[in-house]
Amino acid sequence: MNIDRLMADIKKLGNIGYEEGKGTSRMAYSEAFFKGRDFVKFLMEEAGLVTHIDAVGNLTGVLEGTDSKKIAIGSHIDTVPNGGMYDGALGVLAGIEAVRVLKEMNYQNKHTIEIIAFNEEEGNVVGGTFGSKAFAGAKLEESMIEKMAEYGMTVSDFNSSVRKGEDYLAYLEYHIEQGGILEKTNMEIGIVPGIFGIIRYRVVVSGVTNHAGSTPMYLRHDALEMACNIITDAYDMARRKNNTMVCTIGVLNLEPGAVNVIPGKAEFIIELRDKDMIDMHEVIEELQQKHAGENIEMTKIIEQENTICSPELTAVFKECAEKLGYKETTVYSGAGHDLINTSMIMPSALLFIPSVNGISHHKDEFSKEEHIEKGTMVLIEAIKTIDGGNLDENKNY
Numbered sequence: 001m002n003i004d005r006l007m008a009d010i011k012k013l014g015n016i017g018y019e020e021g022k023g024t025s026r027m028a029y030s031e032a033f034f035k036g037r038d039f040v041k042f043l044m045e046e047a048g049l050v051t052h053i054d055a056v057g058n059l060t061g062v063l064e065g066t067d068s069k070k071i072a073i074g075s076h077i078d079t080v081p082n083g084g085m086y087d088g089a090l091g092v093l094a095g096i097e098a099v100r101v102l103k104e105m106n107y108q109n110k111h112t113i114e115i116i117a118f119n120e121e122e123g124n125v126v127g128g129t130f131g132s133k134a135f136a137g138a139k140l141e142e143s144m145i146e147k148m149a150e151y152g153m154t155v156s157d158f159n160s161s162v163r164k165g166e167d168y169l170a171y172l173e174y175h176i177e178q179g180g181i182l183e184k185t186n187m188e189i190g191i192v193p194g195i196f197g198i199i200r201y202r203v204v205v206s207g208v209t210n211h212a213g214s215t216p217m218y219l220r221h222d223a224l225e226m227a228c229n230i231i232t233d234a235y236d237m238a239r240r241k242n243n244t245m246v247c248t249i250g251v252l253n254l255e256p257g258a259v260n261v262i263p264g265k266a267e268f269i270i271e272l273r274d275k276d277m278i279d280m281h282e283v284i285e286e287l288q289q290k291h292a293g294e295n296i297e298m299t300k301i302i303e304q305e306n307t308i309c310s311p312e313l314t315a316v317f318k319e320c321a322e323k324l325g326y327k328e329t330t331v332y333s334g335a336g337h338d339l340i341n342t343s344m345i346m347p348s349a350l351l352f353i354p355s356v357n358g359i360s361h362h363k364d365e366f367s368k369e370e371h372i373e374k375g376t377m378v379l380i381e382a383i384k385t386i387d388g389g390n391l392d393e394n395k396n397y
């Protein structure tokens with residue numbers, strides 16, 4: 001592969017929507033987004049791909065094979081406001097580089113290869129993973145329909161963008177880790193068995209509002225003090241459950257919210273994320289049992305299932321990384337990706353490379369050139385393996 005060529009593409013795309021000191025802002029349907037997509041379309045066509053843009057703005061480039069069944073390689077080209085230049089863009093541009101390399105080595109692809117640049121993965125405009133939701137025919141949320149109208153799109157535009165899973169042999173997504181595990185463990189490649197599921201509970205704790213000076217400690221029903229116990233327990237239970245679960249309380253509101261008044265009400269949201277749903281449900285149950293009889297109301301507000309990547313395809317990534325002699329390890333994805341949607345209709349697999357300092361969604365997002373090169377090499381090897389039909393269905397990752 002030609003790492004200089006790929007790095008130049010990453011930098012050129014990263015400069016579209018870039019502002020000094022702030023980072024890259026290429027939100028879906030913005031002027032910068034369309035400019036960036038034009039650039040990626042140009043690269044695809046230059047590499048000999050036949051391009052297409054669907055009604056919600058996903059860009060695809062196809063290299064015909066003798067077998068119409070497709071191997072898709074994709075990610076997204078939109079960014080968060082003031083984001084970096086690797087999140088999403090890497091997977092799309094490395095896919096184009098893979099096609100260029102295969103052509104240069106006169107590789108005759110049996111299966112049709114499709115590079116996908118999904119739109120609006122980040123969700124700051126219409127909703128999270130909107131482009132791949134349309135592509136995979138996932139459920140369209142009410143809030144998305146309203147936002148779509150603002151950009152001149154209708155439900156039929158969404159429906160017209162739906163693809164058939166049976167047309168695809170595989171979907172491969174190559175992405176930066178956006179966390180610090182690979183760097184911390186000195187690994188070059190992350191093999192991803194799945195994406196975390198999410199559970200969020202709103203917790204309302206009721207106490208009694210009273211004077212902060214004249215109410216002795218033994219006569220108080222302080223909602224925050226009770227909330228603190230619940231929060232500490234949530235952290236402890238999540239830590240004890242397994243070594244992957246993460247627990248976050250990022251929102252806490254107190255009423256009435258005055259320095260000299262004992263809080264009568266504390267409201268917060270517990271978010272748990274983990275590789276499967278069972279352990280998270282158990283933590284919530286433990287928490288409810290331990291605090292039963294207290295003035296607490298716990299209401300589930302979100303439950304998003306975890307995603308399991310295709311074991312066969314994941315094993316291909318692992319074998320290719322091993323064959324190339326790269327240091328690889330298993331790492332779950334704590335962040336959502338377009339693969340959540342593609343995996344509902346076709347076998348899908350996710351490949352990570354380290355993020356320096358684990359930083360992402362920020363101007364300082366950075367991945368080393370040597371890792372970008374190695375990840376792309378794994379991707380190219382995987383495409384060849386899958387295209388050659390050397391999939392072992394009995395292989396269980």
Ligand SMILES: [Zn+2]
Pocket residue numbers: 076087088121175337
């Ligand atoms: Zn991303």
